[in-house]
Amino acid sequence: MKLKYILPILFLALATVACSSDENDDYTPPTSEVDGLQLIQELSNDTHTIELYNQSGLFYTGYNNISLRIKNRSNNEYVEDASITWMPMMQMPTMQHSCPKTNPEKVTGKNTIYQGAIVYQMTNTDGSGWSLMFDYTIDGVDYVVSDTITVMQNDNQNVSSFMGTDSSRYVVAIIEPENPIIGNNDLVVGVYKMENMMSFPVVENYILTLDPRMPGMGNHTSPNNTNLTFNAADNKYHANLSLTMTGYWVLNLKLMNVDDEVIKGEDVTDGNEQSSLYLELEF
C-alpha cells in the first residue's frame, strides 16, 4: 500500500530530474528518501546506475557513512531488493590495497536506500588513486560496476593507520561525534586490523584509553572521559568524551589488546605531550 503512493511520486521526481539534469544538484523532491543528503557520484553500467550520497557530497579520508540507491536504467525505478558488496581499492605505484569497510545494507524504514561505510585511511594529494567496485545481486542475477572516485584529504587526522607492537597493521578511525558539543559527547571509534591488502576485519574486545587535550591551551584536558570499549552490537568502540570548549582537540589514544598489552600509543605526561596514536577533532 505504501508502495502504491511512493512509486508514482518517486517516478515523477525522477522524471523531473531526468528531464532537467541542470537542476540535478540542488533539486530534490520533498518526499525523496535522500532528502538532506548530497549526491557524491553516480556509477553506471548498462543496466543500472548507482547513486552515492552522504552529508557533504564528497568523500574524505576517515570514516565515511555512505547511502546509496540503485536505479534500473530501463524503467528509472529504484531497486528495492538487492544484496550488495563493495570493494574500495587504492592503486599505489607498486601495489594496491583496500581499506576497512562495511557492506551496504538496506536501511530499515526506507524502500530504496542502502547504507554502508568505508574508512579511507589515506589518499593522494589531488584526491586521486581510489576506485570503487560494486558486486550486487538482484533477483538472483549478479552485476558488477566500478569507477574511479575522488577522496579528499581531511584537514584533521580523523583516521590513523599504524604498525602495532605485535607487527600487525591497524586502522583506527573516529566515527562520532559528527557535530561535537561543549559537554559530554558519545565518542564512537572503529578499530580494524589489516589481515592482508584486501581484508580489514573489525578488532574485537581491545581497549583504547582516551585522553583528550588542547595543545593550544597548555595541553588542557577535560574530566569524566572514559576509555573506549568494544560494543558487539555495532562492532564499534564507545566512550564518553567531554569537551570543555570549542576549538582544536587532540584525542590521545593507547590501543591495548585483550591481554592488556600496549599495541600502540603512550600516556600523556609532563614529558610527553602527545601519544603517537591520536585523532584530531575541531569544532
Place this chain on the structure above:
Amino acid sequence: MVLSVLYTTLSFGQDTLPSMEKDTTQLDEVILITQRKLSNYRQEKTLSSIDDYLEKSNRITMIKRGNYAWEPTLSNMTSERLNVTIDGMQIFGACTDKMDPITSYVDVSNLKKVTIASGQEGTENGHCVGGAIDLQLPESKYYDFGLKSSVDVGYETNGNYRTAGLDVEYSGNTFYLNADGIFRKSDNYGAGNNQEVLYSQFQKYNISLQGGYKLSENHQLDANVIYDKATDVGYPALPMDVSLAEALITSVTHSFENDSAFIKSWESKLYFNTITHIMDDSQRPDVPIRMDMPGWSDTYGFYSKVKIEANKHSLLFNLNGFYNRSLAEMTMYPNDSNQPLMFMYTWPDIRTLYSGMYAKDAYAISENATVSANVRLGVQNNTIGNEVGLESLQIFYPDLTDSKNRFLMGFAADYLYKKPNYDISFGVGYGERAPSVSEGYGFFLFNSFDNFDYIGNPYLSNEKSFQANIKANYSIYDFKIGIESSYFYIMDYIIGGIDPTLSAMTIGASGVKVYTGLDHASIFDVYLNTSYNFTEKFSVNGTVGYNYGQGSNNEPLPIIKPFSYVAEVAYATSKFNAALQLEGNANQSRFSSFYGEDETPAYGVLNLNLGNVVNLKNNKLVFKYGVENILDSFYSTYADWNNIPRQGRNFYINASFIIR
C-alpha cells in the same frame, strides 16, 4: 557635550553633594553623603568616589584590583555574602572576575546616603550572611526653592586625576527635577618612590536624571535613571583590563506618606537595570593567549514596603521580587591561527527568580529600652537558560537538570538600652544565603589571587550563619569610649576546594578548584573607639580593630583584616577645618597561604586634610585640599589583590561652587 545639553535644557540644581560625616565614637552605620559642608572629623574630598567613602567605615574594607571599581567587604565578607543594593534595587555585576562591584556603577552625585547593616540586620532587601550595603538615592524635594546648581572640579597630582561634576536642580511645590553628571579620568598612578603602576588608568562618566511629581498631598510619583559608563579601565592586579563597563539603572516609585494614618508610609518601586561588561587584553603586550570575555546582567524587580506605627510598635513590611539573567562567555584566539576559536560560556545564562517577604517590629519596652526582631523568608529558583551551558556543566555533573529551587530564611533579634551617657545593645541572628552565580554555575573562572580556575557547584547547600553582636558606648565629660564586636559561626561556608583530578584551563594556572561547603567557619571582629574633645574646636580620636577568621579545616580564612588602627587630630570651625590622620595595619601574621595569600607587612600612612568655606553673597565656594600619604610610603595592604602597591604621595584639591 552631554553636560552642556543638560545644562542648557535643564537648568536645575542639586545640593546633596558629597561631604561625609563619620564619627568613630558613635559607630554610625550610616555614611551620609549630605549637603556640602565641612565635616567635624575626617575631612574628605567633595569629589571622592563611592569607594573612598565606603572605605572610611570601620567595618568596610575595599578590595583593590586597580584604582577603580573596588570591591566592598563588610565584616570580612565579600560581595556574595552581602546584599548590595541601590535604593533597595537588586543589581548584579556582569563580570565573572568581580571587576565590577555594583558600587562602581553609581557615583556620589547619584546618592544621598549609604546604609550599612551588619549580618541579619541587613536583610530588608534580600538574604545575606555578612550584611547589607544600600546605596540610597535622594528623595524628591518639594520645597519650591526654584533653581539651584553647582559645579565641582577636582585635581590630584598622583595619576593626573581630573574630575568635573555639574548638578542642576529644580524644585517646585508639586514638581521636582534633578540632573547631574560627573566625569573622572586618571592616568596611571604612582606608588611610593614614584613607581608607576602600569595599567591603573581609568575613565568614566555618570549621568542621572530624577524627576518627581506630587499627585496629591500624600501621594507622589518618582522616576530615576542612572547611566554610567567606564571605558579604558586598567586592572594592574589582573591579567586583563576592561574596555567597557556600562550600566543603565532605572526605576519608577510610588510613595504614600501620612503621619496621622495607621499606615505611615507605603513605597512601591518597579525597576530594571542592565549591565554590559567587556574585558579586554589588547593593551597587554605579553599574554599567553588573547581572549574576549564579555558579560551581561539584566535585572527586573519590584518591592513594596509599608511602615506602620501602632502603640509602641514600629512595624516594617517589605515584599519584593526580582528576576536576573547573568550571561558571560569567553572566546580565546589560538596562537596558531589555523585552529578554530575556542569558545565557552563562563556563566551559562543563569536566570534567578526570587520572591520573598521581610517583616520587622521594633517595640519600645520602656523609655530607654527597645527590643526589635526581623524575619525574612524567600524562595529562589535558578534556571540554566542556555542548552550549551547546561551541557557544559554536565561534564562535571552528569545528572544536572536545568532548574533548582531553594528556600531561604533569616531572622534576628536585638535589644537596645540607651541612657544619656551610655548605651548598650546586643543581638543574635540566623540567616541563609543561596550560592552566587559564580559559586553555583561558574565554568572555568580564573582567580588570579590564588591562581586557580574555579568551577561552580549547583549542588551546594545554602550557606547558614549564626551571629551574635554587642555594642557599647560610654561617655564622661568630653571623653568617649566605645566597643563593638560581632561573631559569625557559618556552616557550609562556600569556598573553593582543590580537585586534583581536574586540569586547569587557563594557561599557567596551578589547578582547578570546585566550590564546596566547608563544614563551618568562624569570623570575629572587635573595634575599640575613643575620642576626646579638648575644646569645641580641637579634638582627637582613634580606633583600633582586630579581626579573626578560621575554617573547620584549621586554616585561616583569606582576606581577613589584620590588627588595624586609625588616629586623628582635628581642628574645625565653621569656615575652616584641618585634620592630620595616621592610619595603618599591623603585620598580617594570620595570612592564609592555603588560600593563596601571602604575608602583608605592616604599614602606616599619614594624611593631611584641609577645608575652607567662602560665602559669596548667596553663593558658596567650598575648597577641600590636602596631602595623602605624606611620607610617600611604598606599601600595600592585605586587601590589595596580588599585592599591588597603593598610591604614593598625592596632593589634591577639590573646589565646589554652589549657585542659588
